[in-house]
Amino acid sequence: MLHALPSDDQAALQAADSAHWVARSTDLLDTLIADVAMQGQRHTQEGFLAAAHGALLSLSHPGQVDAPGLRRIVDAAGLWKALQKHHGAHGLSTDPQVTQAFEAIVHQLPRLVLHRAALDDLSAAELPALSKALTTFGNTQDVSTVAQAIDERQAWGVRECHEALQPALDQLHTGDLRASLNALAAAQKVLTKVKIQQELLKGLNQTGADDVRDFEYGVYEPLFANMATEPLQTHAQALASPATQRLVETLRGMGQDLWNASGGDETDPRFATAEQLLGISQTLMQLADSANRAQATRTGVEAPAAPEYDASQQDPDVRHAVNGVFQIPPN
Structure with a gap:
């Protein structure tokens, strides 16, 4: 001892x-x-x-x-x-x-x-x-040489995230819910991997609220800041649309239900799916917030307040699509 x-x-x-x-x-x-x-x-x-x-x-x-x-x-x-x-x-x-x-x-x-x-x-x-x-x-x-290698590794991670997010953004305004969910699921895997790498590159050993915010500013902000005006407006509108809000609400609600059903046990298969659904909903909210700010900066018009999300308002059609894409068994 x-x-x-x-x-x-x-x-x-x-x-x-x-x-x-x-x-x-x-x-x-x-x-x-x-x-x-x-x-x-x-x-x-x-x-x-x-x-x-x-x-x-x-x-x-x-x-x-x-x-x-x-x-x-x-x-x-x-x-x-x-x-x-x-x-x-x-x-x-x-x-x-x-x-x-x-x-x-x-x-x-x-x-x-x-x-x-x-x-x-x-x-x-x-x-x-x-x-x-x-x-x-x-x-x-030689410390500066290592610092340069760290900066380049971080920049590469940001580019990898942008490449993964672009298909998901493109799908959101097509109206194809299943295609959007598949693209978001693929992007979320990349985001999760890169986020861990970025924290390690900074010498961090655990995640926290500040790290989430740093990741949002480091990845999502430049994605929209470097985007041309027309696609920026298109993506900002899609992310702020009622359809995306319903998607976020449903993902949050279903994710929380699965997390509660797992009892927070990481060995329970429902736990991993819950983390995935909650992560995608969080990503969508962060993307909407970043796109909103970028559009306000570009146009000089103050961005409207972000919508209030209510996880209790779930869409049955979205639930059906989520069940199919993520193969969630019925209770």
Whole structure:
């Protein structure tokens, strides 16, 4: 149990007021935590030395460092930071061998040659981790190269979203409900994938309301801002139409019903469908809002207030189409 606690919590527990413990229990706890702290130090030091050895091998030869070599540098930086945090929490000193390995990486890192192919092989989460690792080892000249790769990866994700959204927008004003739903479902898969990638590229580990808004401004706003006036007006009208409002209302209502039926259990098949329907309805509302603002900016006329959506007002024809496209079994 003590091993599972973070170093800060171990130290806080060890420093707890002894008035809350009988003397024997306090002595035992102190002994146990001290032993766990030393074991943790040895384990992390061994891990850092192994990672540092791999990183130094990658840096030992002139020329570019491949993606596995960059990952070794990231691993070494992460273990070094974990070791310093552990030492700070428990008042431990760094082994000279560990310090020497750290200094050797700092000395060798200026030989690093970042090649675009190696950066392209890194995942969305690994790019910001590499940037932090370079900073940890004092290499700031290559951080801008990684930042450029992150920016380009984000821009590529935005373009991918735009390419996926265009067919969905085109279908909305054709009146073909099933075609619209199929296009929206395909676009939603791309949007979900890219949103996760964008968060990882920013160094985020979880989603939230601010991230949703950032994604809306980063993806939907430029989609309409760069659109010609005529198609912008066409899409804005389709997104604000009563038909689209009924679609949003029905998707929200059906999604909420399925979520309630699943009990919020992610292993229930209804949960995934609920998330999909709710996600599409949210996307449609965000698209309508962004198109509305873009049109107001283009024409200089203040955009009307967004319509109030009421999930209780569901359209039977839309429900039938949603059931067919998403293969929702009857209750």
